[in-house]
Amino acid sequence: MQNDFLSGIAPAGVNAVDSVKRAExxxxxxxxxxxxxxxxxxxxxxxxxxxxxxxxxxQLEETHPELKTPDSPTNRVGGEPLPEFGQxxxxxxxxxxxxxxxxxxxxxxxxxxxxxxxxxxxxxxxxDLKFDGxxxxxxxxxxxxxxxxxxxxxxxxxxxxxxxxxxxSIPLRLRVDNPPKVLDVRxxxxxxxxxxxxxxxxxxxxxxxxxxxxxxxxxxxxxQLDSKITAQRSLRFFAxxxxxxxxxxxxxxxxxxxxxxxxxxxxxxxxxxxVLGAAGLLEFYQAIQKKREALDYEIDGVVYKVNDFxxxxxxxxxxxxxxxxxxxxxxxxEALTTVLDIEVQVGRTGAITPVARLAPVFVGGVTVxxxxxxxxEEIQRKDIRIGDxxxxxxxxxxxxxxxxxxxxxxxxxxxxxxxxxVCPICGSAIQKPEDEAIARCSGGAIKCSAQRKGxxxxxxxxxxxxxxxxxxxxxxxxVDKNVVTTAADLYKLGLRALVELDRMAEKSAQNVLNALxxxxxxxxxxxxxxxxxxxxxxxxxxxxxxxxxDMTALLSATEEQLLTVPDVxxxxxxxxxxxxxxxxxxxxxxxLLASGIHWPVIEVKEKGEQVLAGKTLVLTGTLPTMSRDQxxxxxxxxxxKVSGSVSKKTSHVVxxxxxxxxxxKAQELGISILTxxxxxxxxxxx
Ligand code: IVH
Numbered sequence: 001m002q003n004d005f006l007s008g009i010a011p012a013g014v015n016a017v018d019s020v021k022r023a024e025x026x027x028x029x030x031x032x033x034x035x036x037x038x039x040x041x042x043x044x045x046x047x048x049x050x051x052x053x054x055x056x057x058x059q060l061e062e063t064h065p066e067l068k069t070p071d072s073p074t075n076r077v078g079g080e081p082l083p084e085f086g087q088x089x090x091x092x093x094x095x096x097x098x099x100x101x102x103x104x105x106x107x108x109x110x111x112x113x114x115x116x117x118x119x120x121x122x123x124x125x126x127x128d129l130k131f132d133g134x135x136x137x138x139x140x141x142x143x144x145x146x147x148x149x150x151x152x153x154x155x156x157x158x159x160x161x162x163x164x165x166x167x168x169s170i171p172l173r174l175r176v177d178n179p180p181k182v183l184d185v186r187x188x189x190x191x192x193x194x195x196x197x198x199x200x201x202x203x204x205x206x207x208x209x210x211x212x213x214x215x216x217x218x219x220x221x222x223x224q225l226d227s228k229i230t231a232q233r234s235l236r237f238f239a240x241x242x243x244x245x246x247x248x249x250x251x252x253x254x255x256x257x258x259x260x261x262x263x264x265x266x267x268x269x270x271x272x273x274x275v276l277g278a279a280g281l282l283e284f285y286q287a288i289q290k291k292r293e294a295l296d297y298e299i300d301g302v303v304y305k306v307n308d309f310x311x312x313x314x315x316x317x318x319x320x321x322x323x324x325x326x327x328x329x330x331x332x333x334e335a336l337t338t339v340l341d342i343e344v345q346v347g348r349t350g351a352i353t354p355v356a357r358l359a360p361v362f363v364g365g366v367t368v369x370x371x372x373x374x375x376x377e378e379i380q381r382k383d384i385r386i387g388d389x390x391x392x393x394x395x396x397x398x399x400x401x402x403x404x405x406x407x408x409x410x411x412x413x414x415x416x417x418x419x420x421x422v423c424p425i426c427g428s429a430i431q432k433p434e435d436e437a438i439a440r441c442s443g444g445a446i447k448c449s450a451q452r453k454g455x456x457x458x459x460x461x462x463x464x465x466x467x468x469x470x471x472x473x474x475x476x477x478x479v480d481k482n483v484v485t486t487a488a489d490l491y492k493l494g495l496r497a498l499v500e501l502d503r504m505a506e507k508s509a510q511n512v513l514n515a516l517x518x519x520x521x522x523x524x525x526x527x528x529x530x531x532x533x534x535x536x537x538x539x540x541x542x543x544x545x546x547x548x549x550d551m552t553a554l555l556s557a558t559e560e561q562l563l564t565v566p567d568v569x570x571x572x573x574x575x576x577x578x579x580x581x582x583x584x585x586x587x588x589x590x591x592l593l594a595s596g597i598h599w600p601v602i603e604v605k606e607k608g609e610q611v612l613a614g615k616t617l618v619l620t621g622t623l624p625t626m627s628r629d630q631x632x633x634x635x636x637x638x639x640x641k642v643s644g645s646v647s648k649k650t651s652h653v654v655x656x657x658x659x660x661x662x663x664x665k666a667q668e669l670g671i672s673i674l675t676x677x678x679x680x681x682x683x684x685x686x
Pocket of ligand 1: 095096097098128129130131132133134135151188240241303322325327
């Protein structure tokens, strides 16, 4: 039920009656969400939204202490234990961490720690990742695993011993000679992203409930009354803390503790560091943010801890969090906003994607106004309507998506999305094969300018022909003015045609022509990928290039021949055949090659026989004709690897103009130095 008091942020200067009502409303709403989150493992709003409501209540209670009630959610650290599980009193409470978001918060944290310790020098910090799972206490008695408990409210948790036993990476006996009498190991139970995807796929296939994210999946899997179910879910554990210890001298620092854990067979995450001062902390934060998407598991920030345990103890705790540690959180990846409209976009293969137009919202570090809804089925399954409040997710460089609609915020008047029956761009019929989720415009690139534009954008994109300056805006104009129809037309462009376009001075026009000229020297994998054959991504294009060696062989390949290429299955084979059986596509390839597109020919050899097999090359300086990407592709195609730094293991350094320290180092180490021409000669037959 929607409570009017929650529809806005509490205005400043509200009167006493309003404050009482607002606090009541916040308490009720927070309790409801907390129940959904902690007990049902089914969150109803994004974490950031919960945090916003929570801190509003905290502030309200701070300014009006009389408003605080014994049942206020602000009295709690975590969730209430489920009654079905036995309860465990934590020997040492499992507290929480203060959060920082801005660099300034971290600089202040470091300053307070230095003041607290009266430190003359920079403080040494241990950094762990902030895992997005659930905190667990593992008890070992005489080296044997005896009990596991969730954090619960920080003082009492749920007994999940039998379920934890099913996690294979958790040792049932410590691998140490003299185990302590009692040891409480603390850490996080989580689910790897790939295991989460697999689980949701299984749930979908079985018509069961899908989990919103890996953390909820981990929580839902661990809090099962039947441990056989937990055993079927791939859960993992990373240790990062310690509780009660008896009968052992604990190591002197956080880092030493983690090393001890590792030796004892307790899993510790490899991504950690020991650094000096705030500068060291912030440097790690920047670096890990870049790696975040590639990690096997989800993290929502990093945790900084004063490394030395004696120093930790002297800093101590303030209310429910330590002074010696802080969580540096990443910007929220999910936020709430409203759907203003739902429109469809037509992609290069004619795929029709419904897109939500949103009220601008700051999420994942940028302002988002559009988010994909994937396809019609997805809209129906998630029941997303125009007018709805929705949670939007933007993770890394991935296209923002609408995750869910918040039903309790649904206004009386909403509008359902109806899939158009004809393409909004070219008017051709939209078709949807029974067994596919995606609807497509049947017009093809000839009729549908959206598909033409998509195909051209793809052709010019960085990983394809890499034509600098030929982006969406230029392509829109070229297609709308009928200057360009196919990719081959791009290479027929002259200065006159370009300068006639909007916002195109002679200098930029010349740059475009130069970029087109530069792009003519490419590699076979790039060229195949650039054609935009359905189901032929970068890696399949590489496989096809390695297998067939040239375009002639690929053009005339039979289905059987295609099927002998590693990783090419019937779907890809059929798609390649269909593409080259269209005379227009064959003509396009011929025209492109006639315009001068070429690549160094590399002999097709078995791996190991390739010219550069097992060799590592380093590129330095500006090469006369090839871009760095092109040179890398060439080296890789000949079986070699490209590395960023010169060492004794480097086989050759390829040096261009303005080569700097890498060239000097290569000379010092007596490593062979090649020019671009020599590299081309080495790699090619001709
Ligand atoms: S240390 C006294 N380290 O964050 C400090 N916590 O807000 C105890 N968490 O409940 C926590 N990764 O679930 C610590 N590397 C890490 C962590 C971590 C995730 C969670 C943990 C805890 C919450 C504290």
